[in-house]
Amino acid sequence: AMMPSxxxxxxxxxxxxxxxxxxxxxLLSAFDLPVYESASEIADITxxxxxxxxxxxxxxxELSQPIAKxxxxxADLGVHTEILTDDxxxxxxxxxxxxxxxxxxxxKVIASGAIGSQDLxxxxxxxxxxxxxxxxxxxxxxxxxxxxKMVAINFARTMDLSGQVYADALPHNHFSGVTGMFxxxxxxxxxxxxxxxxxxxxxxxxxxxxxxxxxxxxxxxVIPKSYVAYVV
Numbered sequence: 738a739m740m741p742s743x744x745x746x747x748x749x750x751x752x753x754x755x756x757x758x759x760x761x762x763x764l765l766s767a768f769d770l771p772v773y774e775s776a777s778e779i780a781d782i783t784x785x786x787x788x789x790x791x792x793x794x795x796x797x798x799e800l801s802q803p804i805a806k807x808x809x810x811x812a813d814l815g816v817h818t819e820i821l822t823d824d825x826x827x828x829x830x831x832x833x834x835x836x837x838x839x840x841x842x843x844x845k846v847i848a849s850g851a852i853g854s855q856d857l858x859x860x861x862x863x864x865x866x867x868x869x870x871x872x873x874x875x876x877x878x879x880x881x882x883x884x885x886k887m888v889a890i891n892f893a894r895t896m897d898l899s900g901q902v903y904a905d906a907l908p909h910n911h912f913s914g915v916t917g918m919f920x921x922x923x924x925x926x927x928x929x930x931x932x933x934x935x936x937x938x939x940x941x942x943x944x945x946x947x948x949x950x951x952x953x954x955x956x957x958x959v960i961p962k963s964y965v966a967y968v969v
Contacts, residue, residue, distance in 0.1 A: 738761055739761060739762065739763055739764060739858070740764065740858075741858050741859065741861040741862035741863075742862055742863055743861050743862070743863075743864070743867060743868075743869045744863070744864065744865060744867060744868050744869070745847075745867070745868030745869040745870055746868075746869065746870050746871060746874075747869045763855060764855070764858050765852065766852075766853065766854055766855060767822070767852045767853050767854075770798075770799045770801075770802070771799055771942050772799070772803075773799060773800065773938045773942055774944075775938055775939070776799075776800055776803040776938075777803060777807075779800060779803070779804075779936060779938065779969055780800065780803035780804045780806065780807035781807055782969045783804050783807065783890060783934055783936060783969045784804065784807035784808050784810070784811070786888075786932060786934055786967055786969075787808065787811060787814075787888050787932075788886055788930075789811055789812040789813055789814070790812070790813045790814070790815075790837075790838040790885065790886060791811075791814060791815070791885070791886035791887070791888045791930075792814070792815035792816065792817050792836075792838075792839050792884035792885055792886060792887050792888065793808075793814055793815070793816060793817075793818065793887075793888045793889075793890060794816075794817060794818040794819070794881075794887070794888070794889045794890065794891075794921045795818055795822075795825060795890045796819075796890060796891040796892050796916075796918060797820055797822070797852075797892075798892035798936075799892075799942070800892060800936055800938070801822065801824065801892075802822075802824050804890060804936070805822070805824030805825055805827070805828060806824065808828060808833060809828065809831060809833055811833055812833065813835045813837050813838055814828065814833055814834045814835070814836075815834065815835075815836040815837075815838060815839035815846075815884065815885070816828075816829075816834055816836065816846045816847065816848070817839070817841075817842070817847045817848075817875070817881065817884050817887070818847070818848050818875075819848065819849050819850065819872070819875060819876065819916075819917050820848060820849070820850050820851060820852060821846065821848045821850070821851040821852075821853075821857070821861070821867075822851070822852065822853045822857070823853040823854050823856070823857045825846075826853075826857055826860055826861075829846065829866065830860075834846065836866070838885050838886075839884050839885055840883065840884065840885045841880070841883040841884050841885075842868065844866065845866060845867065845868045846866055846867045846868070847868055847870060847875060848867070848868075848869055848870075848875065849869060849870060849871065849872045849875045849876075850869070872917065875917070876917040876920040876921070877920070877924075878920055878921075878923040878924035878927065879924075879927075880924070881920065881921055881923075881924025881925065881927075881928065882924045882925070882926075882927035882928040882931070883928070884924075884928060885928075885929070885930070886928070886929075886930040886931065886932075887924060887925045887928035887930075887931040887932075888925065888931065888932045888933075888934065889918075889921035889922050889924070889925045889931075889932070889933045889934065890934045890936060891904065891918045891921065891922065891933070891934070891935055891936070892904065892935075892936050892937065893935050893936070893937040893948075893960075894937075894948065895937070895948045895949070895950055896935070896937055896948065896949050896950070896968070897949075897950050897951065897952050897953050898949070898950070898951055898952070899952070899953075899962055900962030900965045900968075901953055901960070901961065901962050901965075902935055902937075902959055902960035902962075902965055903953070903959060904916070904918055904959040904960065918959065918960070919959065919960060919964070921933070922960060922964050923964070926964065932966060932967060933964065933965070933966045933967065934966070934967040934968075934969060935960070935965055935966075935967065935968045935969070936968075936969050937949070937968065937969075
């Protein structure tokens with residue numbers, strides 16, 4: 738009863754189910770992430786790169802929330818992203834996200850999943866402004882490229898001076914599995930008026946370690962420098 742019913746390609750037929758076990762419990766909620774001292778300035782610079790009427794993808798990281806809040810002064814944004822959050826849905830409720838100018842799935846927020854508060858999950862239930870689609874649609878660069886002024890906003894864990902971006906790992910620490918980051922960057926490169934923005938705080942959250950390094954270490958290489966456009 739606590740699982741929202743979300744429009745889109747979100748249902749399976751009863752004939753495809755072997756066993757159903759009913760259980761009522763709250764969905765997993767995301768907790769607050771640490772805040773960088775530079776978060777507000779980074780968010781403001783990022784927002785200035787985004788035009789009214791653009792379609793955005795916003796990755797998940799410590800700076801996702803301040804960037805979403807900085808977008809509150811924009812108009813008629815669209816959303817085509819992997820994961821919906823409270824902050825993106827707040828932009829919908831504020832009328833900042835209207836999805837009027839996407840040119841693909843006009844009027845609809847497109848995503849594959851959501852994580853956040855219980856209020857977020859309740860807001861998704863039977864919400865006709867939202868469609869969930871499988872990742873082979875949402876993360877398909879050819880689909881992403883059809884959105885108007887598509888902007889991909891993603892986060893780097895570290896970056897070297899040649900411009901190579903490392904996002905999912907550092908030596909001895911794995912932060913994520915395969916993500917849609919490169920799918921969206923590739924999609925924006927094919928989108929008319931598209932932009933890819935890589936966001937990276939220059940230092941670790943304690944301020945002691947530079948996240949911009951002279952040359953690549955043993956981190957997992959994710960984004961080739963030829964696909965790195967804007968860096969904030």
